[in-house]
Amino acid sequence: MSENTITFEIDGVEVQGTAGQTIMQAADVAGIYIPRLCAFDGLEPFGSCRVCTVKVNGRFQSACTQPIAEGIIVENDSEELLELRRNLVDMLFVEGNHFCMFCEKSGNCELQALAYRLGIAAPKYPYMFPADRNVDATHKDVFIDHNRCILCARCVRASRDLDGKNVFQFVGRGPQKRIAVNSRARLVDTDLNVTDKAVEVCPVGAILTKHVGYSIPVGKRKYDHTPIGADIEANKK
Amino acid sequence: MSENLESVVKTICEGFSNEKSRMMDIVREVQENFGGVSDDAMDLIAKQVQTPRVEVESVVSFYAFLSKEQHGNVVISLCDDIIDRMFGFERIKGVFNEALGIDVGETTEDGSITLETAPCIGMCDQAPAVMVNNEIFTEVSGDTVTEIVEQLRDGVAPERLRRRLGDGNNSNPLVSAAVSNNIRKEDEVIFAPLTCGNALKKAIAMSPNEVIRDIKTARLRGRGGAGFPTGMKWDFTRGAQGEKKFVICNADEGEPGTFKDRVILTERPQLLIEGMVIAGYAIGAEEGIIYLRGEYNYLRPYLEDTLQKARNSNMLGTNVMGKEGFNFDIRIQMGAGAYVCGEETALISSCEGLRGDPKNRPPFPAQKGYLGYPTSVNNVETFCCVARILDQGAGWFSQIGSKGSTGTKLLSISGDCRRPGVYEVPFGIKMTEVLEMAGGEGAAAVQVGGPSGQMIGPDDFERTICYDDLATGGALMIFGPKRDLLEVVEYFMEFFIEESCGYCTPCRVGNVLLKQRLQKIMEGKGEPSDLAYLEDLGNSVKSTSRCGLGQTSANPILSTLKNFRPLYEALVKEDQPFQPTFDIQKALGVAKGIAGRSSMHFAE
Ligand SMILES: Cc1cc2nc3c(=O)[nH]c(=O)nc-3n(C[C@H](O)[C@H](O)[C@H](O)COP(=O)(O)O)c2cc1C
Ligand code: SF4
Ligand code: SF4
Ligand code: FES
DSSP states (O other), X not given: OOTTEEEEEETTEEEEEETTOBHHHHHHHTTOOOOOSSOOTTSOOOOOSOTTEEEETTEEEETTTOBOOTTOXXXXXXXXXXXXXHHHHHHHHHXXXXXXXXXXXXXXXXXXXXXXXXXXXXXXXXXXXXXXXXXXXXXXXXXXXXXXXXXXXXXXXXXXXXXXXXXXXXESOXXXXXXXXXXXXXXXXXXXXXXXXXXXXXXXXXXXXXXXXXXXXXXXXXXXXXXXXXXXXXXXX | OOXXXXXXXXXXXXXXXXXXXXXXXXXXXXXXXXXXXXXXXHHHHHHHHTOOHHHHHHHHTTSTTOOSSOOOSEEEEEEOOHHHHHTTHHHHHXXXXXXXXXXXXXXXXXXXXXXXXXXXXXXXXXXXXXXXXXXXXXXXXXXXXXXXXXXXXXXXXXXXXXXOOOSGGGGSTTTOOBOOOOEEEOOSSSSSOOOTTHHHHHXXXXXXXXXXXXXXXXXXXXXXXXXXXXXXHHHHHHHSOOSOOEEXXXXXXXXXXXXXXXXXXXXOHHHXXXXXXXXXXXXXXXXXXXXXXXXXXGGHHHHHHHHHHHHHTTSSBXXXXXXXXXXXXXXXXXXXXXXXXXXXXXXXXXXXXXOOOOOOSSSOTTTSOGGGSOEEEEEHHHHHHXXXXXXXXXXXXXXSBOSSSBXXXXXXXXXXXXXXXXXXXXXXXXXXXXXHHHTOTTOSEEEESSTTSEEEOGGGTTSBBSTTSBOOSSEEEEEOTTSOHHHHHHHHHHHHHHHOOOOSHIIIIIHHHHHHHHHHHHTTOOOHHHHHHHHHHHHHHHHHOSSHHHHHTTHHHHHHHHHSHHHHHTTOOSSOOOOOSSOHHHHHHHHHHHHXXXXXXXXX
């Protein structure tokens, strides 16, 4: 065992990681799933959705940004934390217009899959039904539906760090915060390409590719039979 | 695209060496020159500093003082704070509406004057207050409004508007503000007479580590709200790896009800500068930044002049006060209307020319702050304490106040009291004593520490002001028995919604949901279960938010549910009639408009 090894505990189970890892990264390797929406393998941690909230030595922290440290006690799968995560997922549902039954992403959507995994049948908060979210379908191969955006910044980070392009960035603040594109208004006026990583990483149906709708039928999609996080839990020894 | 725009934008960008980290200064100047940062201007700036255009828009759309839309040459901002609402906001708004013929959010037909509102501009002790571009008017009456509008109509520039100058340096030609200091009580740390340079001389005669040791011995804790031990913060910053280090003074003072830093900046800027130079010496920094809130722009010429005088007397510059190898200078960074920028990592983002989003921690600013270098961010008052500690001794300082909270504290007192203003008091003072001093004995409630703090009632007035009991950055808002406290709570929630950066889910969404449910209760439509809903939701926002704003934004509701529960209980009742959460007629509005008839299935 190298001197970089760090030993700590998640829900009473001893976990080993290497210095510099986040709690989420070390948990993934150990086969322990911590729910997430904004975090994505290969992208810099962002820390916006907060569904990865865990308790570290009794204090709330986001597992995707918090580095591991020797001897820390992490709580992940407690009823208190599950309830907080349900509340956060609920908030994301009521904040936008998520009509899963009409959405091409249904079955492949991480927000929907996480809601199922957490046992949410219907949100407990009232829907806000925002009327100011539009759709930009100007690009020939890709469209953005702002009704479904959860402001996770995966597209921002992927475009900047993986595609080297900066197609996306946030504008506005507070409840008026939105994703914008690097042109006066339209996606078609940017240098986005359908093969860009930025298009692929969107966890919900906000950035979608045209011309391929329903090529995999509902019922045979990624989360239709296996819950979100199952791939990580398969790492468990 | 006008040639003028092109050449002016180019000149402005070049003035900041086409440096994107100076984006705040660039867009502020463009806004000042053209009344807005238009699409054309954003394209030009992006090209000139070589950054994606959307990055420019990202900054412009974040700050309240910046806008894509064209504003008038004159922007009138009415301070819409809760205290201003109590002392005549609606009345003077009405007079402005009438005199200008426009509503808030509009610009006069000739395009010359825009009317806006702003959250607390730091004048609660002299409400109602109004900003006309950079000029501030306080205790504004209907007559003052008429007079201002008449002069503006006659083409008088805002800086030449007639005004009654305030006391002290408010009358200094470089300030010339109609603002009062209202210093009601002076004590020995902040408002004692000043001997410039003594503290710094003593500091540079010691080693940096000895200076930090003195600050630790004095047990100085931060005055900005969080109360972190200053010596410890400096130790971390000094010990961190980095080619360069920075000292930042947090003069954002955005917490509604707080205005004591404004008075320090007006009357004791020399003390602040001295404290910053000492900090630079202690942590090994050569550069300091004063982050000044946009609302205090009227103090800028005076502060620039004070910095220049410090340079002339070698308190700033190379080999400061003859100390070989110790160089230090300070620049002012203007903010542009964002409360969250008082949060230290958001403040750093803003200094770097970015949107004022807080950063993920760790790394903490002491490890990786401004431009990635170790940085110590401290409050205005904290730096002043530092200078006094070095001058008068750590032992002297630690004798003042109480055991866990040494020294004095400046309080900003406003609301229902006879003597609103700034009070310097030793830590450990009782709330009853404070209320007596301020002439607010009949208070029904006191908001301690601004909206992010807590509201307490008479049962708690025997408690003391210090870090271990009633901790506060200094704001005390007093509410008399006739005030509707839930209206106050509602205003505070509006404030947080307006000021949330929107980065994280709980703060962006949760605060809106909290306010909705509070309003339902205030309308008499609430049920007892709504109180549990507020508590559960409030605690979720508190527990999962990413920065101090969201972690405290539910406090107005949570603290009143705890301390003033009967107010809520009186409004809720069991078995309310069915209340739809969805307005079908509103939803059908667009379709009905297109069809030109009402729905066959959903009769109105
Ligand atoms: C939303 C928010 C606003 C804040 N505003 C201010 C402010 O206006 N001035 C200030 O000194 N500290 C403010 N703080 C606290 C700063 O983050 C930081 O703790 C402080 O500047 C450190 O200085 P100190 O240690 O000298 O108190 C704010 C914190 C939050 C979360
Ligand atoms: S468009 Fe998709 S990837 Fe981008 S912020 Fe919105 S939800 Fe996230
Ligand atoms: S809590 Fe979250 S949304 Fe609110 S100001 Fe902080 S980072 Fe922004
Ligand atoms: S996954 Fe950690 S905050 Fe989103």
